[in-house]
Amino acid sequence: xxxxxxxxxxxxxxxxxxxxxxxxxxxxxxxxxxxxxxxxxxxxxxxxxxxxxxxxxxxxxxxxxxxxxxxxxxxxxxxxxxxxxxxxxxxxxxxxxxxxxxxxxxxxxxxxxxxxxxxxxxxxxx
Numbered sequence: 001x002x003x004x005x006x007x008x009x010x011x012x013x014x015x016x017x018x019x020x021x022x023x024x025x026x027x028x029x030x031x032x033x034x035x036x037x038x039x040x041x042x043x044x045x046x047x048x049x050x051x052x053x054x055x056x057x058x059x060x061x062x063x064x065x066x067x068x069x070x071x072x073x074x075x076x077x078x079x080x081x082x083x084x085x086x087x088x089x090x091x092x093x094x095x096x097x098x099x100x101x102x103x104x105x106x107x108x109x110x111x112x113x114x115x116x117x118x119x120x121x122x123x124x125x126x
Contacts, residue, residue: 003061007041010059010089013119014044021046031080038081056083060090068097075107090115 001009011025027043030036042057058074060066071088078086088094088102093115 001061003059006061006091007059010057010119011042014042014057018044018046029081031077032082033080038077040081053085054081054083055085055087056081057087057089060088060092062090062092065092066090066094066098068095068101071098071101075101075105079107089119 007025011023015023022045024043024045025041027040028037029040029043031038040056041059044055044057046053056078058077060070066088071094074086074088094102
């Protein structure tokens with residue numbers, strides 16, 4: 001498997017889970033603050049109680065655990081996009097610092113981090 005197949009498999013999973021949502025593989029949106037186009041691996045948008053809810057998913061197909069810098073970079077992108085929630089998925093897992101930053105940081109954005117092997121267990125209501 002390569003990184004593109006990895007992202008496509010994640011996309012297929014969420015396509016099956018959220019049949020009513022608008023799901024885009026390899027999306028681009030202009031950042032609210034950066035004013036530049038931001039590449040998004042998987043973008044899920046759905047109306048909830050009359051409000052548009054945005055979930056940004058980033059798949060990391062690396063040969064080592066994801067570190068805290070990658071988590072902080074992702075949080076910055078989520079804030080720039082005005083996303084309500086982010087999901088960072090890795091084939092190799094995450095360092096302890098990455099977990100801590102994702103779960104205990106001051107960001108207003110809700111962030112979940114998930115090992116790829118646990119993807120089939122992940123089901124969240126938007």
